């Protein structure tokens with residue numbers, strides 16, 4: 001994998017695609033700078049080499065038109081604070097103003113371009129826009145995993161104008177390496193834990209992952225489609241009746257491939273989808289009408305703990321209960337603790353995709369697992385086995 005470590009940036013201008021699509025409050029202050037902090041090591045390495053840095057990113061969905069609310073000038077100060085260098089800003093990402101700002105940029109300096117999506121060509125993957133962007137750097141660096149699944153001008157198309165001078169930044173390289181550890185080279189036994197609400201949104205992942213793992217834990221709302229397909233009674237639990245055949249086919253494929261599937265045997269059931277509901281522990285296949293399963297039960301957690309502690313590679317995607325409500329967060333928290341213990345015992349653990357990162361952050365597990373992926377959709381597509389265009393554009 002070709003990374004910024006393969007280049008010496010002395011007197012070079014690095015055009016870096018970062019993901020600075022950070023949340024802003026009503027006063028346009030950044031409320032979570034994680035994504036900016038994540039890009040820091042790449043920026044620092046280039047500056048320390050004696051190069052200069054041109055940062056490009058999108059923010060929000062301005063739909064191809066300038067929109068003051070989504071201007072990247074709101075983040076200039078915080079980017080300066082995070083990297084410790086006063087960042088310059090230019091009010092367009094291409095054209096004369098951008099080109100002259102780049103021409104005046106000295107080694108050790110950092111320039112932030114205006115929101116890429118103020119140009120409609122960005123999300124369309126327009127070659128002319130990509131060519132204009134390519135004039136702004138000597139080396140193209142992609143460090144934006146969150147948009148690597150999009151064939152946009154700045155994430156993919158621009159790479160063709162840097163046939164010899166393109167590479168991954170540290171953040172993207174780490175994402176690729178971590179996902180590779182699970183999907184290709186993970187130490188056995190390999191375990192995937194898939195939770196979340198629906199089978200329909202996870203089906204491609206489940207089918208792809210059956211070839212890679214030894215154990216698969218299915219939890220969360222998906223449980224009930226599997227339980228009902230097996231003849232169980234799930235009451236008012238979330239269930240996709242039209243996916244029951246698919247669930248049976250997954251169970252069959254798993255058997256053929258020698259994958260052990262673990263599905264909750266008991267659940268915390270509630271008489272309403274509410275934190276104030278009455279609750280009781282029920283077998284997952286004996287839930288009467290008027291009750292719904294909202295978290296994993298104690299026997300299930302014992303079973304999951306045993307599987308997690310014997311695994312050497314663990315992928316976790318999706319909460320196993322309605323963790324947003326305190327009374328149904330116990331299962332997801334417990335799962336995080338078991339993964340923490342397994343990680344301390346030497347397992348490699350990767351968390352990512354969709355809501356998992358929110359759950360991990362809410363319970364403070366981000367420092368306890370081996371790696372938390374920053375790219376929701378990009379991570380999901382990687383797990384589905386797709387080659388992400390932003391990655392292919394660098395490798396190809």
Ligand code: AMP
Pocket residue numbers: 195196197198201219220221222238293294295317318319320321322323324354355356
């Ligand atoms: P996803 O984005 O597919 O990972 O789904 C995450 C959502 O699944 C979270 O908002 C959880 O509240 C929800 N979820 C987890 N378990 C259940 C359940 N038993 N019933 C309903 N929703 C659930």
